[in-house]
Amino acid sequence: MNNNLKERYDSIIFDLDGTLWDSTANVATAWQTAKLEVDYIKDDITQQTVRSITGMAYDAIFEKLFPYLEPDVREEFKRKCAKYELEVLNTKGGELYPELKSTLNYLQNKYKLFVVSNCQCGYIETFLKLNQLEHVFVGHQCYGTKGQPKFQNIIDVVNDYDLKAPVYIGDTQGDYDSATKAGVPIIFATYGFGKVNNGQPLAVIDKFSDLVEVL
Template sequence: MDSIIFDLDGTLWDSTEVVVVGWNSVLSSYTEIGNEITKDDLKGIMGLQVAEVGRKLFPNLEEHIQEKILSECCAMECQYLAEQGGRLYEELEAVLQTLSSKYKLFIVSNCQAGYIEAFYKYHQLDKYFTDFENPGRTGLSKGENIKLIMQRNNLTNPVYVGDTEGDQKAAAFAGIPFVFASYGFGSVSRADFTINRLKDLVELFN
């Protein structure tokens, strides 16, 4: 193994508490949306691309309205997260520091452009990562972005760490082993490895 590629939401941090405030500040100006978004709503869409999020959260609105609302929500959440950060999972920096001394580390997330940068900016963790990618920059699926990271950085034997079925399928698409973060937001039908806390990665790949 030469590298570890991470999902972000539900794997490295939980940003829902901050994001829900940012989203609801945007949604309050749309009279056609009656209810506020909850943290559980957000957890249910983690790992989905923006178009899928629109269909799931606002199924009664026309697609162009969904896109407009989500564009505003995504911009607001990046602003909030860059200023306030999210909840990092236990011992994250210590785990990254240990792993980065032996492996190259990367992030591939189904997020908008600016989201990973907000994670880096507030928590100052970019020093542990070599590269990152997301569909907000490339327009590609998570599996395609994993392959892009592999090609761009000449990776021959990476693993992908994530917490949803979509993450498992993306790793399978890229042809690499999948590590299931069971403490995250989702469940999976299969995994090559399972961790119950971030620190388990150190023991797994020591």
């Protein structure tokens, strides 16, 4: 673990799923509810199904899971899933990683905090409201807002908030690639859903609270 990163950065941009919380069980429940309303989805949707696509852009998720559907039918099913997803998460939420709130409280006293995720509109807002974290984060951006790739959303946050030395926290190869393309160094969360096969993160954390030591 790199312990020489303190005082280097003015801000932290977080991925959400696999970095701040794990909502895959409840998302699977929501999508399965949508599946039971239609007759064109072949297989049940499980937590493992959701874990397999976590981190992908929302449109790409449905293209990967349901390539056999016509585009208009796939779009219809995506809308159903999105609707039930927000309904379920607004009630049940996801599982916060251990010591998340105390660690964020520590970090917000030193850095401006942001969230950038490949999720639909309303998802980050649900996470913040349900867990009473609106006051912790300065801003956020998601795929659903503009339909643009994560690296561009990272760039937008950097530019919109005039960040001089941001660092990204994420848990997949996609996070690494996006942050790198945006010109932002990344600290990799090994406890999340993925791993880095190509590239070298700035540092790694094995649990969220390691950020207190690293940053």
